[in-house]
Amino acid sequence: MSQSDMPTMRSKRLGSELRRLRVARGLRVSQVAELLECGQPKISQIENGKRGIRQIDLTLLLDKYGATDEKYRQSLKQLARDVHKVDWWSSQGPLIHDTLRDYLTLESDSELVRSYEPTIIPGLLQTEAYMRQLFTLVRPAERVEALVDARMKRKELLEQHPGFKLCAIVDQLALHRIPGHPEQVVEQLRYLDEAGQRPNVMLQVVPLKAQLPVDQYVPFCLFTLRGDASIDVAWLEHATGGTLLEQRHDVQNYAQVWAALTAAALSPSDSRSCINDLVKEVRP
Structure with missing residues (x-):
């Protein structure tokens, strides 16, 4: 073939x-x-x-x-x-694996991404230093720079495509697990605060005291594909890659999980206050 x-x-x-x-x-x-x-x-x-x-x-x-x-x-x-549309990641060769290519395609084709991350900062809201620290821990050294470049390129969605919207829910635990020295931690926290003020970003923090079922502590994304708001798909992340869910009942289940997380999370303004309070604690 x-x-x-x-x-x-x-x-x-x-x-x-x-x-x-x-x-x-x-x-x-x-x-x-x-x-x-x-x-x-x-x-x-x-x-x-x-x-x-x-x-x-x-x-x-x-x-x-x-x-x-x-x-x-x-x-x-x-x-x-667009079936065989040539995207920017098409030229990256084996440095970007097939699962990541699938994710990038979904992200690029979406008008709305709803992302829940229990342990790390969502990719589109990461600083370059945070990315590098994260990739260094889990990826071969020769792939780190290519992965950082790819993730920085992804962030153009927020900066250059006003029709694109990101709704991100982050567990407060992830804010306490930012790698690097204090200056890098503060840089990442301030970047989150600034991102949360953008008109196309809604950021919420799930406080440590929130009571949620264990099965909701799983990272996932809901993509609303551009052109028809009735077509939503869900993406589940796991240690070996990702799984795409397209059946409507599966997607609806994760939409309900999203609603529960939204209700349990702090409001966007309170989330920013939480982030700024943490900046004061960490600031060197």
């Missing part, structure tokens, strides 16, 4: 959505293949993300599947056009 035929995060998302529409309509692969006048393997490849789809064929499928909402149709058509 050539590189251009390899599944991408966008092609897998598109294929998954088309499969969901077909199944909901009660149609077999053979019936769809007959509509497009092609073999059944082609339909399977499209739904598995291993093959792109022409706009004319996509229009036929959306009509057949009863997808009439124009905003939704346009979002899928744009996704089909």
Whole structure:
């Protein structure tokens, strides 16, 4: 299989959505293949993300599947056009692994990211010094600078794309685990305080005294994909990479967890006060 035929995060998302529409309509692969006048393997490849789809064929499928909402149709058509879009991380080679590429694609394609981190500062809100300390602890030395550069590049979403919004919930424990000497700790805390004042950032801190179920202490992100606010996906982080959840009941479960975390966390203004109080404690 050539590189251009390899599944991408966008092609897998598109294929998954088309499969969901077909199944909901009660149609077999053979019936769809007959509509497009092609073999059944082609339909399977499209739904598995291993093959792109022409706009004319996509229009036929959306009509057949009863997808009439124009905003939704346009979002899928744009996704089909972007299947093999060349992103900035495409040139990074093996320094950026496939799981991170998938995450970066989701992040880049989103208009809203809701991120919960129980133990570290969210990537988009990290200082360069914090990143370097973090990567040095867990990554080979030869990869550290490339990973730092990639994460700094990601932060352009906040600085150069006003339509992008980040809602971040951070456990207070993460604020007490910032690595480095006191000056670096204060730098990171002040950066969080400044970020929380941006119009496209909402930052909340979960206080140490908050009572939450154990299963909510898991880092995750909810991505609202640009173009259609009805398409949300969840991303769970773990030691070996990440897992994408697209089934609506799974996403809804994490949306409920997010609501519980939001309720348990301090308000944005109180969160900034908490951060500034910690600055006073740490300041050398």
